[in-house]
Amino acid sequence: MKIISAEFERSCFGKSDWVADGRPEIAFLGRSNVGKSSLLNSLLGRKGLARTSNTPGRTQSINFFLVNGKFHFVDLPGYGYARVSKAMRADWGVMAREYLTEREELVLSVQLVDARHEPSELDKQLNEWLIFHDKPHIVVATKADKLSSNQLQKQLRSIGGNFGKSKVFPYSSKTGSGRSEIWAEIASGLEKN
Numbered sequence: 001m002k003i004i005s006a007e008f009e010r011s012c013f014g015k016s017d018w019v020a021d022g023r024p025e026i027a028f029l030g031r032s033n034v035g036k037s038s039l040l041n042s043l044l045g046r047k048g049l050a051r052t053s054n055t056p057g058r059t060q061s062i063n064f065f066l067v068n069g070k071f072h073f074v075d076l077p078g079y080g081y082a083r084v085s086k087a088m089r090a091d092w093g094v095m096a097r098e099y100l101t102e103r104e105e106l107v108l109s110v111q112l113v114d115a116r117h118e119p120s121e122l123d124k125q126l127n128e129w130l131i132f133h134d135k136p137h138i139v140v141a142t143k144a145d146k147l148s149s150n151q152l153q154k155q156l157r158s159i160g161g162n163f164g165k166s167k168v169f170p171y172s173s174k175t176g177s178g179r180s181e182i183w184a185e186i187a188s189g190l191e192k193n
Helices: 036-044 088-104 121-132 149-162 179-192
Strands: 006-012 025-030 062-067 072-076 105-114 137-142 166-168
Touching: 025 036, 025 088, 025 149, 025 179, 036 062, 036 072, 036 105, 036 137, 036 179, 062 088, 088 105, 105 121, 105 179, 121 137, 121 149, 137 149, 137 179, 149 166
Parallel strands: 025 072, 025 105, 105 137, 137 166
Antiparallel strands: 006 062, 062 072
């Protein structure tokens, strides 16, 4: 897909802030520090559009980005970072669950996991939730460039074993490897809308 325009639209801290233009949405979900912002920037070919941080747990809102004036990328808060208060973690969980459960514009969820590690219990719970609620989704194994080809294949088999009902795609924000496959899935989700 050719990206003509991509712009930050707004940060939302509650349902009343959600964008209400009816355009289809692709949501990005994953643990803090899994590389969501890097993936968004890489897919859109825009450095610094989604802010990256060395401090996990920085994104505390749902962020909407308008792409080509036709659909939104939606960056949900990262989960699982221990150094934020329990109350803040609970707020993020409620915010994400409300969005995923109630958002009619949502056409595809992209769950990110770190290719270098086994999926966490929270990763597995999110994946099970997406499957149970019949939410169209894919799993993207980020930071694939940090592994040798053999290591990556081994990790992909392991991730696939944990997420047996989900399509899994390796991705490198650094090299762009996997970009066309992910865009094909996004385009397919948008076409079904």
